[in-house]
Amino acid sequence: MSKDDSRRVILEKVMRDHGYQESALLEILHKAQELYGYLDKELLMDISGSLNLPPSHVFGVATFYSFFKLKRPGQHVVTGCMGTACYVKGADEIMQAVEREYNIKRGEATPDGKLSLLVTRCIGACAMAPTIIVDDEVIAKATKEIVLQKIKQVLGGT
Amino acid sequence: MNLADIQKIAEQEVDFERAYKYRINVCCSSGCVPLGAFKVLKAFEEAVKEFGVEKECKVAKTGCVGTCSVGPAVVIEPGDYLYQNVTPEKVREVVRDHIVLGLPVKGMLYGNPAFFKKQHRLVLRNAGKIDPTRIQDYIAMGGYSAIVKCLATMTPQGVIYEVATSKLRGRGGAGFPTGQKWGLVARAHGKPKYIVANLDEGDPGVFANRTLAEADPHAILEGMLIAAYAIGAEKGYLYIRSEYPLAIQTLQRAIAQAKSLSLLGDNVLETGFKFDVELRFGAGAFVAGEETAILASVEGCRAMPRPRPPYPANSGLWGKPTLIQNVETLANIPIIIQNGGAWFSKIGTPRCTGTKCFSLTGKTNNPGLIEVPMGITLREVVFDIGGGVPEGRKFKAVLVGGPSGGCLPDALLDLPIDYDSLTRVGAIMGSGGIVVLDDHSCMVDTAKFFTEFCVDESCGRCTPCRAGLARIKEVFAGITEGNARMEDITTLEKASVYIRDASLCGLGQTAPNPVLTTLRYFRDEYVEHIRDKTCRAGKCFKKEEKGVEQ
Numbered sequence: 187m188s189k190d191d192s193r194r195v196i197l198e199k200v201m202r203d204h205g206y207q208e209s210a211l212l213e214i215l216h217k218a219q220e221l222y223g224y225l226d227k228e229l230l231m232d233i234s235g236s237l238n239l240p241p242s243h244v245f246g247v248a249t250f251y252s253f254f255k256l257k258r259p260g261q262h263v264v265t266g267c268m269g270t271a272c273y274v275k276g277a278d279e280i281m282q283a284v285e286r287e288y289n290i291k292r293g294e295a296t297p298d299g300k301l302s303l304l305v306t307r308c309i310g311a312c313a314m315a316p317t318i319i320v321d322d323e324v325i326a327k328a329t330k331e332i333v334l335q336k337i338k339q340v341l342g343g344t
Numbered sequence: 345m346n347l348a349d350i351q352k353i354a355e356q357e358v359d360f361e362r363a364y365k366y367r368i369n370v371c372c373s374s375g376c377v378p379l380g381a382f383k384v385l386k387a388f389e390e391a392v393k394e395f396g397v398e399k400e401c402k403v404a405k406t407g408c409v410g411t412c413s414v415g416p417a418v419v420i421e422p423g424d425y426l427y428q429n430v431t432p433e434k435v436r437e438v439v440r441d442h443i444v445l446g447l448p449v450k451g452m453l454y455g456n457p458a459f460f461k462k463q464h465r466l467v468l469r470n471a472g473k474i475d476p477t478r479i480q481d482y483i484a485m486g487g488y489s490a491i492v493k494c495l496a497t498m499t500p501q502g503v504i505y506e507v508a509t510s511k512l513r514g515r516g517g518a519g520f521p522t523g524q525k526w527g528l529v530a531r532a533h534g535k536p537k538y539i540v541a542n543l544d545e546g547d548p549g550v551f552a553n554r555t556l557a558e559a560d561p562h563a564i565l566e567g568m569l570i571a572a573y574a575i576g577a578e579k580g581y582l583y584i585r586s587e588y589p590l591a592i593q594t595l596q597r598a599i600a601q602a603k604s605l606s607l608l609g610d611n612v613l614e615t616g617f618k619f620d621v622e623l624r625f626g627a628g629a630f631v632a633g634e635e636t637a638i639l640a641s642v643e644g645c646r647a648m649p650r651p652r653p654p655y656p657a658n659s660g661l662w663g664k665p666t667l668i669q670n671v672e673t674l675a676n677i678p679i680i681i682q683n684g685g686a687w688f689s690k691i692g693t694p695r696c697t698g699t700k701c702f703s704l705t706g707k708t709n710n711p712g713l714i715e716v717p718m719g720i721t722l723r724e725v726v727f728d729i730g731g732g733v734p735e736g737r738k739f740k741a742v743l744v745g746g747p748s749g750g751c752l753p754d755a756l757l758d759l760p761i762d763y764d765s766l767t768r769v770g771a772i773m774g775s776g777g778i779v780v781l782d783d784h785s786c787m788v789d790t791a792k793f794f795t796e797f798c799v800d801e802s803c804g805r806c807t808p809c810r811a812g813l814a815r816i817k818e819v820f821a822g823i824t825e826g827n828a829r830m831e832d833i834t835t836l837e838k839a840s841v842y843i844r845d846a847s848l849c850g851l852g853q854t855a856p857n858p859v860l861t862t863l864r865y866f867r868d869e870y871v872e873h874i875r876d877k878t879c880r881a882g883k884c885f886k887k888e889e890k891g892v893e894q
């Protein structure tokens with residue numbers, strides 16, 4: 187990641203727009219994750235330098251919030267909603283099926299980096315529970331079969 | 345733009361609307377979009393042209409009507425005909441029969457009027473009726489007339505008096521009287537003063553605030569404006585969780601529109617009053633919704649609660665007086681100002697006035713978003729509005745108040761829903777989650793699920809919450825795997841009481857509620873798990889089976 191990488195230029199602009207204020211740290215981390223996909227050590231060090239904040243503070247904030255990803259996500263991402271409504275309607279069983287099929291655990295990616303399995307607390311689509319997100323598509327009233335089928339389809343596409 | 349111009353926009357807009365005979369409202373909120381709402385919207389736009397009725401038919405993109413399980417939902421006005429499960433293929437038929445021939449398509453109409461009958465829509469007054477991306481739609485419904493009324497005819501004290509008279513209580517969970525809170529911040533010393541609107545909605549299984557923001561964002565902004573005028577704040581932050589992309593987009597657009605009409609900015613409607621709103625994004629921490637944690641988060645730090653006092657009213661953001669208010673509370677404000685506090689105080693019960701939005705989910709026939717008067721009974725919500733439990737299963741419990749709420753049995757179904765009654769039986773109002781459980785759910789497993797949630801979400805600052813909840817989680821693991829003793833029930837009870845009484849913030853103080861209520865109302869199930877190693881719902885003791893499968 188060099189300073190003249192175009193993503194870095196955008197990030198710099200965002201930091202400048204926020205006046206390099208420490209209170210904008212969350213906004214800046216959000217933007218950085220949007221640009222790079224995840225927040226690695228180098229990027230966090232870079233942000234800490236730019237905002238003139240101790241690395242411990244920046245790492246502390248980035249690790250506190252579960253929305254920030256510190257590891258490179260797989261090429262395709264399956265996110266299971268584990269909110270109450272989804273849990274009651276069997277989201278856990280669907281997640282177990284995905285775990286078995288691809289031999290991974292929640293929070294992990296497959297060794298070839300093609301697929302990661304994540305969990306979110308609630309996307310607020312509770313009336314259509316259970317919901318599973320495959321890449322950007324929200325699958326409402328999901329079943330094991332539909333989800334596994336969909337994953338197969340997106341993986342086939344790569 | 346000045347005060348009179350708002351009235352002009354409203355009149356123009358009403359005239360403009362009058363030119364249409366029909367209005368087709370296509371719900372395009374987070375519920376209906378995954379089910380194909382945008383395709384339905386496009387199909388309507390094309391179909392009205394195809395049939396040559398585009399001059400008499402306005403096709404609008406709106407927020408949620410609440411019937412999320414039968415989406416995409418479409419409402420045709422006049423007459424409020426609600427079409428369910430609309431697909432692009434069915435759109436032509438609807439336009440041809442309903443609009444051209446004047447014959448609503450009976451087979452596609454939502455067949456469950458009971459869902460709406462007991463509701464009372466105040467906060468959601470515009471949800472599903474207006475296009476949330478057009479500020480003119482909101483203004484035409486009387487929007488922003490309340491802030492105009494405040495600026496033109498009321499003193500800040502007068503506004504606070506009206507809110508106090510309404511007896512409105514905070515909808516974020518604790519139920520603190522809103523008028524009293526405004527008075528505290530107004531009287532606090534220190535400038536500038538801030539407002540933080542809380543749209544963290546961290547309770548899993550709750551989506552009322554999201555729906556409100558997606559359906560009627562200006563109601564929240566107007567509520568913030570009125571609060572700012574009353575307490576003398578110049579800057580507001582609207583803190584929203586990042587899991588809600590559509591709500592974020594809707595609010596961003598709404599803020600930009602309000603600025604362009606000088607409803608926000610340095611000189612609001614040329615009155616010299618100054619107020620601006622900025623969005624702040626959460627990042628997946630439940631505890632960030634707690635009032636001192638949200639302040640830390642807005643300041644760019646870890647969302648860790650701190651001891652109170654000092655209360656945010658005196659020392660909030662950057663040490664300045666700060667009003668923290670849930671967005672549903674704020675959306676009530678414009679109607680209180682328009683109609684008067686005395687009018688509002690007659691809705692609901694004498695101690696809990698107004699209405700409350702609930703996300704009704706789980707094993708219910710009619711999941712969705714509802715708004716009911718305070719004091720309605722759980723039975724009315726679960727059986728009348730919710731239509732009971734599907735697939736002929738048996739009702740077992742209702743979870744009220746999210747992960748730190750209570751699990752209530754059928755014996756308590758006649759309980760009126762209000763802050764005090766719920767607290768009395770060990771539940772809380774929380775942010776308005778009602779999850780129905782049937783006999784497929786194991787109460788031990790349910791309590792375990794919530795405990796695990798709270799363990800994950802505990803910020804780790806105070807020991808009772810951090811270590812105590814972890815201990816409870818261990819005990820649950822034993823009970824559901826078959827290595828537990830009867831004494832473990834006592835451990836659960838004792839630990840729960842310690843955690844409740846000794847934790848620093850509301851998270852720890854309420855986290856044991858599911859454990860305590862399931863022990864209180866469903867003790868048999870714990871005993872069966874421990875003594876007989878059986879789970880009547882068939883959820884627990886599954887370990888060996890899983891091993892075989894693998």
Ligand SMILES: Cc1cc2nc3c(=O)[nH]c(=O)nc-3n(C[C@H](O)[C@H](O)[C@H](O)COP(=O)(O)O)c2cc1C
Nearest residue numbers: 514515516542545546633634635669670673850851
């Ligand atoms: C763990 C925890 C989470 C909370 N989450 C929220 C939330 O997501 N939204 C909210 O409005 N209030 C939440 N609250 C309540 C706030 O602390 C605060 O009482 C509320 O925002 C005040 O606004 P109100 O008076 O309008 O209810 C939470 C409290 C606790 C203890």
